[in-house]
Amino acid sequence: MDRVRPLTDGVLAAVVLAVLLLATFAREPAAEDRPLDALGYAFLVAFAVATYFRRQWPIPVLLICTAGIFGYYATGYPPVGLEIPLAVPIYTVAWAGRWRFASVWALAVAVCAYTSRVVLGQELLPLLGLQVPTTLAVFCGAIALGDAVRSRHELRAEQERTLAAVRREAEQSTAQRLAAERVLLARDLHDVLGHTVSVVSLHAAVAEEALIADDPDAALEATRAIQQASGTAMRDLRGTVQVLRGDGPDSLDPVGGVAAIGGLVDGARSAGLDVSLSIEVEPAAVPATAGMTAYRVVQEALTNVLRHAEADHATVVVTSEPGVLLVRVEDDGHGRGTRGGGGGGTGLRGMAERVQLVGGSVRTGPREGGTGFSVSARIPT
DSSP states (O other): OTTHHHHHHHHHHHHHHHHHHHHHHSSOOOTTSOOOOHHHHHHHHHHHHHHHTTTTOHHHHHHHHHHHHHHHHHHTOOOOOSHHHHHHHHHHHHHTTOHHHHHHHHHHHHHHHHHHHHHTTOOHHHIIIIIHHHHHHHHHHHHHHHHHHHHHHHHHHHHHHHHHHHHHHHHHHHHHHHHHHHHHHHHHHHHHHHHHHHHHHHHHHHHHHHHHTTOHHHHHHHHHHHHHHHHHHHHHHHHHHHHHHTOOGGGOOOOOOGGGHHHHHHHHHHTTOEEEEEEOSOGGGSOHHHHHHHHHHHHHHHHHIIIIIOOSEEEEEEEEETTEEEEEEEEOSOSOGGGTTSTTTHHHHHHHHHHHHTTOEEEEEEOTTSSSEEEEEEEEO
């Protein structure tokens, strides 16, 4: 656009100069007209040059052209009309948003010009019948066109700003959605693999010790526990992948629930942790979302106990209040559960995020009345 404007203004200036020259030579000069000389041509060229710079200085160009046309006529050169030198500057002033100024100025110029002609002896009837209406029509048209073009440009600029704002909002929304999806993926992968890796690691250590102690039965039992934990992890991972792929509900593998908490406890027991379990609700009566959330809470809490607490005993209690499922996991370890999951609390943070997504809350911290760590969750049903 910036490259096109100088060319457009240059062509317009050349057209103005050509029309002015044509107007001076198209009619027979009157006896009282002063022949065009260097000064006369300088006036005409000045109108064209001023037209070229109309965008940068709309009002100064209009003032210069007005003074120039009055000076041109005062010098006695052949008439070229008011419309050719002033129509473009008046249009430009209106285009710049000063249409009121352009209107007042155009009217004042027309009144002054034609009043002076009447004073100098020109007949009034031809002026009122043809020249005055023509001049006013051209000036009004220039003002109307300039204001319309300005309004159109402003509308287009507003539309572009609106589209840019919509694009920015869409990009931000996409970025936020992608960030939320990454958090969801990280949380699901941590929940699926964290517990199983902890169980497998402990049983692998047991199997190694059994082999060293030449106890094949214990080693076999440990490897079976590893196989069972791996199968559970594969099932959970398959369900997570199906969710990420957007498969229909009928094809999804079930991932946890209140009824499956016993399997988590059995896995922790097989890893050497003494766990007592108390489920005081009917698993079938718990909604699937709340049940899966409770399953993940217990899974993460037991994973932290196995990894970090160095505990001998843990307690898992699932009860309910009206509209709320209560989950509590406590251990008698040294209370390092706040670092559960490693990485500065990634596991517990993911657990809290998961519970908050369903409108619940999680409280973690040292166990009341003794050593160890406690995780309590309130999950709306």
